[in-house]
Structure formats: C-alpha cells, structure tokens
Amino acid sequence: MARPTLVTGGTGALGRAVVHRLQARGHAVRLFSRSDPPAEERTSKPATEWVVGDLATSPSIHLAVQGVDTIVHCATSPGGGDVAITRRLADAASRAENPPHLIYISIVGIETVPLSYYRTKLACEGVVAGSGLPWTIQRATQFHDLVARMTDVQHRWPLVVAPAGIDCQPIDVRDVARRLVEWVEKGPAGRTPEIGGPEVRSLVELARSTLDSEGRDTRVVGMPMPGAIASALRRGEHLTPDHAEGEIGFDQFLAERAVHHEHSYSTG
Numbered sequence: 001m002a003r004p005t006l007v008t009g010g011t012g013a014l015g016r017a018v019v020h021r022l023q024a025r026g027h028a029v030r031l032f033s034r035s036d037p038p039a040e041e042r043t044s045k046p047a048t049e050w051v052v053g054d055l056a057t058s059p060s061i062h063l064a065v066q067g068v069d070t071i072v073h074c075a076t077s078p079g080g081g082d083v084a085i086t087r088r089l090a091d092a093a094s095r096a097e098n099p100p101h102l103i104y105i106s107i108v109g110i111e112t113v114p115l116s117y118y119r120t121k122l123a124c125e126g127v128v129a130g131s132g133l134p135w136t137i138q139r140a141t142q143f144h145d146l147v148a149r150m151t152d153v154q155h156r157w158p159l160v161v162a163p164a165g166i167d168c169q170p171i172d173v174r175d176v177a178r179r180l181v182e183w184v185e186k187g188p189a190g191r192t193p194e195i196g197g198p199e200v201r202s203l204v205e206l207a208r209s210t211l212d213s214e215g216r217d218t219r220v221v222g223m224p225m226p227g228a229i230a231s232a233l234r235r236g237e238h239l240t241p242d243h244a245e246g247e248i249g250f251d252q253f254l255a256e257r258a259v260h261h262e263h264s265y266s267t268g
C-alpha cells in the first residue's frame with residue numbers, strides 16, 4: 001500500500017486543488033488543518049485522512065509527518081509566522097523514521113519585488129533548501145482568485161481602481177496543482193522551472209474582465225502607483241512569460257466562477 005502524501009494548507013485555494021489532483025491520480029492523502037473536517041469527511045471511510053492542529057504550536061505535527069513519502073507544503077498565513085511554521089514542519093519531518101520529500105510552493109520574482117511577504121517566502125525557501133530533507137521548490141505567478149479579489153473587495157465603491165501600467169500573468173490553482181503532483185510522482189527536483197499563467201494582461205484589463213463576468217458596468221480607473229514595489233511590478237519582475245505553461249485562462253476561471261455563483265444562489 002503506497003504511503004500517503006501530506007498536504008499542509010489542504011483547505012486553502014491551492015491546497016484543495018492539490019488534494020483533488022492527488023486523489024484523481026490515485027494517491028492517498030493526509031491533510032493538515034487547524035479546523036475539524038467537514039461533515040462529509042466524518043464517515044468511517046473518509047476520502048482524506050485529516051490531522052487537526054496548528055503548524056505553529058501543535059504536537060500533532062509529529063503525527064502528521066509519520067509514514068508519509070511526500071509533504072506538499074501549501075499552508076501560509078500572510079499575517080506572519082510562515083518561516084517559523086516551515087522550520088517547525090521541516091524539523092518534524094527530519095525526525096520522522098523515513099524523512100519525506102518536502103515540496104514548497106513559492107512565488108515568481110521574490111528576490112526583486114520588495115514586498116515583505118516575498119521576503120518571508122525567500123526565507124522559507126532557504127529553510128526548505130537547508131533542511132537536509134530531499135526537496136523541491138516550485139515558483140508560480142499570482143492565482144486567478146487573488147487577482148479577482150482585488151476587484152471584488154471594491155464592490156461598494158462607485159468605481160474600481162487598478163494599478164496603472166502593471167501587468168499580471170494569473171494562473172489557475174489547478175494548473176499549479178498539476179505541476180506539484182508531477183513533483184510528488186517524479187521525486188525531489190530542487191529548484192524547478194517557474195510556472196506562469198497562459199496570458200500576460202494589464203491589471204486594468206483584468207479588473208474590467210472581472211466586472212464584466214459579474215454583469216457590472218462600473219468604471220475602472222488606472223491609478224499610477226508610486227514606490228519601489230510598483231516600480232518592480234511595472235518592470236514585470238513577477239512575470240515569467242517564457243514559462244506560460246498554465247492552460248486555464250483568467251476568462252475561463254471567471255466564467256466557471258459565475259456559473260458556480262449562479263448555482264449556489266439557485267440551490268440556496
């Protein structure tokens with residue numbers, strides 16, 4: 001019987017797609033979350049083995065890493081603490097009877113875009129690469145849902161503001177999950193080629209598409225942004241046009257999301 005793959009952050013946007021892809025490929029999955037499993041998983045034969053705990057503090061981390069071949073580390077808390085949880089996870093995994101392959105998802109451009117979250121990602125990469133475990137680091141561009149959220153959070157405003165002169169190459173979490181599961185199957189690869197979404201488009205255009213998919217004719221205003229972060233983004237440091245290997249475009253994501261919303265409303 002093949003040993004399971006542990007997915008941290010398996011309840012998150014990417015983690016859910018990774019769990020789904022692993023199961024579709026016939027892998028056993030163990031998921032780590034701070035929350036109890038939903039009702040449909042609380043059966044005598046759940047599809048996913050569920051370990052409840054906080055990566056920052058819970059002793060259950062040691063239980064979670066026992067007997068797994070691979071860990072796909074997708075957990076993140078943008079508010080802080082990612083370096084500590086990554087180090088704690090790597091330490092626990094190093095002490096497991098058979099130290100597993102640790103796969104880390106990171107972001108394109110983290111050396112040159114001076115966001116504090118990106119500095120944290122760089123430090124986490126260092127923890128993974130220096131862990132002594134077999135490891136893989138996969139960098140990806142921004143996920144579709146993050147880009148759509150930048151417009152959605154402004155839903156009460158009479159207009160939508162988007163940074164002017166900045167492009168984005170959003171990728172679908174299913175494409176990233178597909179790549180991560182390839183590393184689960186192929187084994188440790190160290191630093192791997194980046195993966196980006198299929199198209200590079202301006203943030204103003206992506207905001208317009210998001211509004212159109214919601215049937216809203218709100219005006220989009222491109223706002224010039226000052227500062228070092230905006231300069232790096234204007235230079236396209238977060239893009240990887242030579243690795244546009246994602247297959248699902250932003251418009252397809254929006255169309256599927258619109259159908260899903262319609263279905264949720266009609267079924268209550």
Ligand SMILES: NC(=O)c1ccc[n+]([C@@H]2O[C@H](COP(=O)([O-])OP(=O)(O)OC[C@H]3O[C@@H](n4cnc5c(N)ncnc54)[C@H](OP(=O)(O)O)[C@@H]3O)[C@@H](O)[C@H]2O)c1
Pocket residue numbers: 008009010011012013014015032033034035053054055056073074075076077085105106107108121140141142143144146
């Ligand atoms: N979003 C993007 O555009 C993007 C682009 C490239 C790479 N990435 C990377 O992809 C990864 C996943 O991002 P995402 O957007 O899918 O994240 P997300 O939806 O915000 O999910 C975060 C997950 O982390 C878990 N988590 C947070 N703190 C935890 C803790 N202390 N202990 C245990 N679990 C904890 C949460 O699980 P529970 O709440 O269930 O505990 C949740 O499942 C991150 O490493 C991110 O940097 C993101």
